[in-house]
Amino acid sequence: MEKIPTRKQIESLNVYVPGKPIEEVKREFGLEKIIKLASNENPFGFSALAKETMLREMLQTNSYPEGTAPLLTEKLAHYLHVPQDSLIVGNGSDELIRLLTRRYIRPGDEVIMADVTFPRYKTNVQIEGGKSVHIPLIDGVHDLTGMLAAITEQTRMIFVCNPNNPTGTIVGKKALAAFIEKVPSHILLIVDEAYYEYVTDEDYLETLPLLLSHPNLIVLRTFSKIYGLAALRIGYGVMHPSIVKELMKVKEPFNTNRLAQSAAIASLDDSQFVEDCKQKNAEGRRYLEEEVAKLGFSIYPSQGNFVMILLDRPGDEVFASLLKQGIIVRSGGLLGYPQTIRVSIGTPEENQAFIEAFKEALVSEDEG
Ligand SMILES: Cc1ncc(COP(=O)(O)O)c(C=O)c1O
Known part of the structure; x- marks a missing residue:
């Protein structure tokens, strides 16, 4: 198609890449159960x-x-x-x-x-x-x-x-x-x-x-x-x-x-719903901070419903390994921090599953 004259500033613009959708990961890896901790959504639903x-x-x-x-x-x-x-x-x-x-x-x-x-x-x-x-x-x-x-x-x-x-x-x-x-x-x-x-x-x-x-x-x-x-x-x-x-x-x-x-x-x-979510989120945040610290990594002190983990290796690699295990997070690579991952805080079960998969990701990369 012939090139249509456009606004110059748009030409170098990249299309926004959202957190990977659950359906896409299911198809790609043939997995049944996926945990998405990539878009800072509320894991407890809505009121x-x-x-x-x-x-x-x-x-x-x-x-x-x-x-x-x-x-x-x-x-x-x-x-x-x-x-x-x-x-x-x-x-x-x-x-x-x-x-x-x-x-x-x-x-x-x-x-x-x-x-x-x-x-x-x-x-x-x-x-x-x-x-x-x-x-x-x-x-x-x-x-x-x-x-x-x-x-x-x-x-x-x-x-x-x-x-x-x-x-x-x-x-x-x-x-x-x-x-x-x-x-x-x-x-x-x-x-x-x-x-x-x-x-x-x-x-x-x-x-x-x-x-x-x-x-x-x-x-x-x-x-x-x-x-x-x-x-x-x-x-x-x-x-x-x-x-x-x-x-x-x-x-x-x-x-x-x-x-x-x-x-x-x-x-x-529904202030009760909001209060419950706030409390569970704070507990999840604390849990992730403690567990990640035990593994020798630090987290920026977060006040949101997500944490950024500072790694000693490319975030893309940890992201890929977690994905294979059915856990979607955000690699810092896309966010401008290549040696990090950003993890949304999930339900207690999801947070636990993340920690287990994170340990596995670290081991498999150390071996690889
Ligand atoms: C800091 C910040 N601002 C704004 C938004 C946009 O949120 P929404 O358009 O869903 O209200 C987001 C979404 O992740 C965000 O992280």
């Missing part, structure tokens, strides 16, 4: 209240959903103690990242982010012809001083992923509060809190109360993680109402569907 409401909502599939999800924003406003017009709901928080760069990034604009962090920031900046400025993590943690020093006349946006994917680390309360104070008010500061509900460390900053005094601050959260609604694609952002209005201009009219909206509303009522 029973969400299931009930989805079944009801399914019967209305012939009619469009409400485009701005007003019942959900009303519920969230009440739940989060923020004004309703400071909320926008997205097709996953992925979409909100896309809307922000779509609306605000012009060719040549600079966006500061950590290296390594959630890859969708960089991709979306590139799509708009902007320039990502990467500030290396220090021991897996955002270097906020380095990020401040990287601000130039061209800086339009800064992303802070807290807890950070893939390292799981958080930035300290005081350091983040001071950072928010110092970022000039004409630069949008986006704090991505996709794993907010999993955090147990008290040194974690509550950002929502700072929104009133910092109109350039944007907080992103999602129903994909602790609420277990990843397949429905629904997340939200909290920000100054004037920014919400701007994002509405570039949003698809019906970006979130009926099932997702109703399930999200119901999920907010």
Whole structure:
């Protein structure tokens, strides 16, 4: 086919490689039972209240959903103690990242982010012809001083992923509060809190109360993680109402569907489910940290529902060996940390199975 002239910045863009799907691994290796610890999903499912409401909502599939999800924003406003017009709901928080760069990034604009962090920031900046400025993590943690020093006349946006994917680390309360104070008010500061509900460390900053005094601050959260609604694609952002209005201009009219909206509303009522998941996740995180330490490897101190294991060999090799044993994790190779793997925290049985398979992977490679 003849080459169609396109936007130059898209040509070098790679297609996003998600965690390997269970079905694909089953086929490839002829395995019956697969454990997927690759996409930071909730191994405990989702709220029973969400299931009930989805079944009801399914019967209305012939009619469009409400485009701005007003019942959900009303519920969230009440739940989060923020004004309703400071909320926008997205097709996953992925979409909100896309809307922000779509609306605000012009060719040549600079966006500061950590290296390594959630890859969708960089991709979306590139799509708009902007320039990502990467500030290396220090021991897996955002270097906020380095990020401040990287601000130039061209800086339009800064992303802070807290807890950070893939390292799981958080930035300290005081350091983040001071950072928010110092970022000039004409630069949008986006704090991505996709794993907010999993955090147990008290040194974690509550950002929502700072929104009133910092109109350039944007907080992103999602129903994909602790609420277990990843397949429905629904997340939200909290920000100054004037920014919400701007994002509405570039949003698809019906970006979130009926099932997702109703399930999200119901999920907010099930605080018991969230609390249980948080507790089990913290126990799983502790178990993995201890078991991995016994094997002589370390883990970044994670506050998310995943851990990054620092290896003494290529993550790709350990990934491949685990895969043969029916356990899907993420190799750090794809995430920018070649000597690591990222492992989502599963049920207690899954975590145990991972540790056994990990031991086997280490032995088989040492022998090979
Ligand atoms: C840090 C971070 N932000 C955003 C997302 C996107 O989540 P979703 O689009 O499912 O809300 C993810 C998903 O893994 C993530 O890790």
